[in-house]
Amino acid sequence: MSYKFFGGVHPAEHKEATEHKAVVPLDEAPAQVVIPMSMHVGAPCKPIVAVGDEVTVGQQIGETAGLGAPIHASVSGKVVAVEPRPHAGGDKMMSVVIENDFKDTPHPSIAHRENVDSLTPQEIIDIIKNAGITGMGGAGFPTHVKLGGAVGKADTIIINGAECEPYITADHRLMLERGEAVLGGVRLLTRVLGLPVATIGIEGNKLDAVEHLRSLIPDGDTSVKIEVLKTRYPQGAEKQLIQRITGRQVPPGGLPADVGCCVFNAATSAAVYDAVVEGKPLTQRIVTLTGGAMERPQNVMAPIGTPLTHLIKQAGGFKVDPQRLLMGGPMMGNPQFNLDAPMMKGTNALLALTDEEAAIQDTEQTCLRCGRCVNVCPMHLTPVYMHMYAEKRQWEAVEAFNVMDCMECGSCNYICPARLHLVQSFRMAKFEIRGLAAKKKAKEAKA
Amino acid sequence: MSEGTRKLGVASSPHVSSPIGTRSLMLDVVISLIPALCIAIYFFGPAALTKTAVSVAACVFFEWGYRKILKKTSTIGDLSAVITGILLVFVCPVTLPYWTIIIGDFFAIVVTKQLFGGLGKNFLNPALSGRAFLMMSYPVLMTTWVKPGMANWIPAFGSTVDAATGATPLSVDFMHSGIIPDASLMDMFIGNIGGCVGEISALMLLIGGVYLVVRGVIRVRIPVSFIATVAVLTFIFPKSGNGNFEWMMYNLLGGGLMLGAIFMATDYVTSPVTAKGEIYYGVGCGLLTVFIRYFGGYPEGVSYAILIMNACSWLLDKAGKPNRFGVTPEMRKAAKEKAKKEASAS
Numbered sequence: 031m032s033y034k035f036f037g038g039v040h041p042a043e044h045k046e047a048t049e050h051k052a053v054v055p056l057d058e059a060p061a062q063v064v065i066p067m068s069m070h071v072g073a074p075c076k077p078i079v080a081v082g083d084e085v086t087v088g089q090q091i092g093e094t095a096g097l098g099a100p101i102h103a104s105v106s107g108k109v110v111a112v113e114p115r116p117h118a119g120g121d122k123m124m125s126v127v128i129e130n131d132f133k134d135t136p137h138p139s140i141a142h143r144e145n146v147d148s149l150t151p152q153e154i155i156d157i158i159k160n161a162g163i164t165g166m167g168g169a170g171f172p173t174h175v176k177l178g179g180a181v182g183k184a185d186t187i188i189i190n191g192a193e194c195e196p197y198i199t200a201d202h203r204l205m206l207e208r209g210e211a212v213l214g215g216v217r218l219l220t221r222v223l224g225l226p227v228a229t230i231g232i233e234g235n236k237l238d239a240v241e242h243l244r245s246l247i248p249d250g251d252t253s254v255k256i257e258v259l260k261t262r263y264p265q266g267a268e269k270q271l272i273q274r275i276t277g278r279q280v281p282p283g284g285l286p287a288d289v290g291c292c293v294f295n296a297a298t299s300a301a302v303y304d305a306v307v308e309g310k311p312l313t314q315r316i317v318t319l320t321g322g323a324m325e326r327p328q329n330v331m332a333p334i335g336t337p338l339t340h341l342i343k344q345a346g347g348f349k350v351d352p353q354r355l356l357m358g359g360p361m362m363g364n365p366q367f368n369l370d371a372p373m374m375k376g377t378n379a380l381l382a383l384t385d386e387e388a389a390i391q392d393t394e395q396t397c398l399r400c401g402r403c404v405n406v407c408p409m410h411l412t413p414v415y416m417h418m419y420a421e422k423r424q425w426e427a428v429e430a431f432n433v434m435d436c437m438e439c440g441s442c443n444y445i446c447p448a449r450l451h452l453v454q455s456f457r458m459a460k461f462e463i464r465g466l467a468a469k470k471k472a473k474e475a476k477a
Numbered sequence: 478m479s480e481g482t483r484k485l486g487v488a489s490s491p492h493v494s495s496p497i498g499t500r501s502l503m504l505d506v507v508i509s510l511i512p513a514l515c516i517a518i519y520f521f522g523p524a525a526l527t528k529t530a531v532s533v534a535a536c537v538f539f540e541w542g543y544r545k546i547l548k549k550t551s552t553i554g555d556l557s558a559v560i561t562g563i564l565l566v567f568v569c570p571v572t573l574p575y576w577t578i579i580i581g582d583f584f585a586i587v588v589t590k591q592l593f594g595g596l597g598k599n600f601l602n603p604a605l606s607g608r609a610f611l612m613m614s615y616p617v618l619m620t621t622w623v624k625p626g627m628a629n630w631i632p633a634f635g636s637t638v639d640a641a642t643g644a645t646p647l648s649v650d651f652m653h654s655g656i657i658p659d660a661s662l663m664d665m666f667i668g669n670i671g672g673c674v675g676e677i678s679a680l681m682l683l684i685g686g687v688y689l690v691v692r693g694v695i696r697v698r699i700p701v702s703f704i705a706t707v708a709v710l711t712f713i714f715p716k717s718g719n720g721n722f723e724w725m726m727y728n729l730l731g732g733g734l735m736l737g738a739i740f741m742a743t744d745y746v747t748s749p750v751t752a753k754g755e756i757y758y759g760v761g762c763g764l765l766t767v768f769i770r771y772f773g774g775y776p777e778g779v780s781y782a783i784l785i786m787n788a789c790s791w792l793l794d795k796a797g798k799p800n801r802f803g804v805t806p807e808m809r810k811a812a813k814e815k816a817k818k819e820a821s822a823s
Contacts (some may be wrong), residue, residue: 043494105746196493271803354486360493367485388492393554395499396597401750405696410799414750432801440491447499448597454489 031275035270037406038262039441041196047327048199048320051109051318053207055331055435056344061130063105063335064473065091066123069374071171072097082111088137088311089160091126099172100162100437104313104333107131113277116368118357118377125372128335151181153224154306162312162375166297166304167266168358170376173298177222179285180292187225188275189216191232191239192259192266193294198379200316201296201299205228205232205239205330208300209246212306216254218306223292228254229275230296233261263361264439270291270408282435297378317373319345323352323382332373339369343378352382360387361440378435395448403442403452409435414451420455436460464472487709497680497693499572501615503556505694509685510740516668516678522629523573525674528571531561539586547762551584557596561585564604567736568670568780569611571629572621601787602747605780612780622671645672645732645777652776655717659729665730676736678728686739694744699756699762703738704729706763716771732737734766736778747787754790754797759788761793 068074072293075092079085087102092101107130118125143149149157159174167190175194192200205212211429212230220228232240238307240258247254259265259274269280271293278289294302297315304310313334320327325346332341336356344349355361357377373380412431419427443452517525540558544551565581583606590599612619622645623629637720650656660670668678676682689695706726715724726735742748742762749758762782770779786793787823800809 039495095752158499182822277810279803279805281808282801284803350484354488354492356492361603362490363492365490365492367487376804383492388486389494390497396595398499398502398745399748399750400502400745400758401748401755402695404799405752408802410752410792410802412767412794412799415794435802438490444491444493445495445497447497448496449494452487453491 035116035250035265035273035329035408036410037408038264038270039406040262041265041444043261044197044320045199045202045235047197048318048329049202049236049437051199051203051328051359053329053331054139055318056333056336056340058344059105059132059134060129060266060333060336060340061125062110063130063333064125064127064337064370064372065101065104066115066117066125066372066374067092067101068119068123069101069170069376070099070159071169071335072099074098074124074431075101077124079103079109081109081112082156085109085137086135086137088140088313089313091128095187097172099150099164099174100311101126102162102311102313103128103137104335105130106133106135112398116371118364118366118371118374120367125335137332140311142439143307145307146218146307147193149306150225151260154218154222155181157306157321158302160311161297161301163301163305164312164375165205166301166315166339166376166378167365168362168376170374170379173294173302173470176292176294179292181289183221183287183290184223184292185225185290186292187216187228187275188271188291188293189221189228189230189296189299190220190266190268190271190293191230191236192271193236193296194233194256194261194263194266195361195363195379197320197381198318198359199320199329202236203318204297204300204316205236205369206242209239209243211300211303212296213243213254214307215294215303218302219294219299220253230254230467231259231265231275232256233259233265235261243262264408264437264441267408267437267439269437282432294322299354312375314375316377317341317377318379318381320379321352321382322384323348323350325349328379334375336374337370338366338380339375342369344381348382350384353385353388354383356381356383358390361444362438397448398448400447401446402447406415406441406457407447408439408441409437412438413456416459417450417452417455420459423462425459425462429463432458434463479542480508499555499557502694503560503755505689506560506740507563508554509688509694510560510567510675512681512684513675513678514563514565516681517571517674518565520668520677521623521627521674522689524571524629525566527774528573528674529563529566530574531575532566532578532582533559535582536562536565536586540591543587543591543669552596555596558586561590561603561607563608564740567740568620568673568733570622570672571674572623573611573615573618576617577611577615578596579636581611585611592766593646597746599746600790601784604634604742604745605741605784605787609781610783619713624625624671625669627679647669648776651727651731652770655715655719657719657723657764658731662723662726662730666728672731673733673736676733679735682735682739686735686763689739689743695739696736696755698743698752699737699748699759702756703742703762704734705759707766710763710767726793729771732770733779737766737783738762741780742783742786747790749790749793749797751794751799752798754793754800757793757797759784761789768796 073096109126115120115125163173164170355366416431498542543702585603591604593599711728712725765782
């Protein structure tokens with residue numbers, strides 16, 4: 031039985047620049063890495079090292095304070111600063127700065143685990159937690175929390191290999207080059223959840239990855255199923271992927287576990303394998319350096335905390351002045367203005383768009399009411415009306431159109447022939463609505 | 478280019494946009510109207526072309542002039558005025574004098590569209606409201622038909638011999654007395670009949686419609702629900718003992734149904750945007766068309782049906798609000814019952 035998710039768009043993929051390029055290590059390791067204490071959903075970590083400390087690769091340098099995942103050193107060397115540094119989110123964030131000694135001394139605790147088959151589910155969850163694994167698709171939800179919360183509740187496990195954002199090929203290359211690790215991670219996650227079968231969803235523009243993974247699954251093994259998905263953005267969004275694979279819809283404000291699903295990114299799955307089998311915490315990841323303005327587009331394996339300037343240098347600098355530098359893809363990526371900011375656990379791409387590529391600079395025209403936004407909204411919203419009320423600053427009216435369900439995928443904004451800045455307007459509305467709700471709560475608390 | 482002086486753009490995502498813009502959509506609509514224009518020129522002579530050209534020029538001029546006088550940015554580049562110009566001539570007889578057409582253009586562009594704020598803000602279809610205005614102001618001129626044919630290419634003959642002797646198949650005789658017109662169904666389909674400039678050939682209009690659907694400019698919900706409603710009603714209720722199928726076919730191919738359903742009812746600005754709203758709207762247009770044809774004073778009701786439904790678009794969007802993502806029918810039912818209980822409790 032095959033299901034569909036509603037709406038979506040199909041922007042030009044632009045994956046050709048990097049999809050056939052094997053992942054390479056950095057030509058030159060960064061002299062310094064800046065590791066922010068917040069690379070996940072939840073509270074920032076507390077640094078547990080001080081200036082002058084010698085650290086090794088994989089040594090824990092940040093401990094959780096509430097919801098979160100611990101953070102580890104990605105290079106060996108000396109801590110030279112523990113201070114707020116520019117963060118990709120825009121503001122400054124407490125970071126640990128490590129001067130690289132270029133020795134890559136591993137932490138003594140890192141060792142291949144022999145007894146993997148005898149680990150209990152709880153032990154595996156603890157290993158994942160201590161390895162600091164967070165969702166590597168972008169959002170960065172701590173994996174052990176997601177996994178722990180789904181045990182006993184989830185009847186379906188889905189691995190997200192959709193990579194629906196244009197330009198990005200990090201997961202594609204990972205599945206091609208480290209297919210065993212991805213599948214190994216899938217088996218571990220499935221085991222923790224006690225489920226008989228896992229489904230990997232991969233979009234049809236990565237058929238080589240599909241074939242490769244299928245070739246790695248022994249004949250007669252039914253514990254991993256690979257489903258080829260018709261390429262359509264935002265297929266890789268958690269709710270849409272669940273809908274596409276199972277036909278179930280996550281209720282408003284709910285979690286995948288509410289409909290018995292648990293979704294992990296392909297890269298997260300490989301990280302789980304590395305942590306459980308190889309004993310390695312999450313200290314490096316694949317980043318796609320691409321976009322029309324990059325001199326040498328490529329997929330690179332980089333230590334977490336590598337400054338963006340260093341990644342740009344790796345790609346040979348800019349061919350032309352980029353209009354925009356994005357962390358992530360062109361649909362949901364985060365624009366960067368300070369190149370000293372570092373890449374993080376969820377950074378799957380660094381994208382330098384030229385003036386022509388970032389065509390969104392077009393001025394806004396008037397809404398035609400063409401209804402294309404309504405027909406592409408995967409969350410069944412009516413952006414045309416939401417925008418109309420948001421422009422009039424009638425926040426309650428916008429809320430009545432369920433603007434809080436909007437996940438800011440940008441499909442409506444992409445398709446709009448009048449080039450209205452719809453997502454911006456909905457972000458604004460959500461911000462205002464949250465503000466109003468907080469005010470109301472404060473008032474009630476007073477009374 | 479030196480480090481530190483480079484200026485990076487920062488804006489809300491998404492950072493790319495579809496190549497399709499307002500202008501390209503409108504251009505597609507203009508292209509889709511060309512087949513119907515060609516057959517109009519063939520059957521009605523060069524006047525069909527010159528009148529269309531004058532009407533387009535007048536519409537663009539009024540759009541430009543109004544915005545110039547009010548010191549607003551010019552919007553003639555979006556081509557929507559061009560479409561209004563073409564469509565207004567398409568819903569008028571070819572004999573209509575130039576000055577009347579220009580008055581209609583003025584009403585369409587200035588009164589219906591610009592006074593409400595321009596493209597996207599008008600709640601009635603400009604071309605149809607222009608036609609409605611002319612119909613009320615100049616009813617005789619608006620119902621003077623010519624027979625299609627080569628005679629129209631010779632203005633001397635066309636004006637003295639053939640003018641006013643033609644009739645549209647959708648006449649009072651047909652609709653009110655049930656007399657089947659003498660045009661064959663094939664003639665009706667090809668367009669070898671009297672009528673407004675653009676409405677005669679169902680074939681050419683369908684070609685344009687298919688083009689629009691294939692290019693993704695319009696969605697099929699409105700035209701299909703509109704035409705299907707008319708088809709079902711006329712099939713079930715033929716007049717004066719006519720055969721169901723024959724009666725239905727004359728109703729579908731005669732008058733402005735195809736033009737209205739494909740090009741007028743699908744006008745972005747004045748039609749609903751939600752899937753359910755579009756179907757309600759199409760069905761409403763179909764019902765009103767048949768009611769006006771059967772019981773109204775005019776033998777033709779497409780234009781008034783669409784205008785009336787235009788005014789209901791927002792309401793229909795409210796009624797057709799999409800089901801919220803993640804809310805199952807059971808959850809909706811439970812919420813409804815809860816609301817009912819609360820209402821009865823208070």
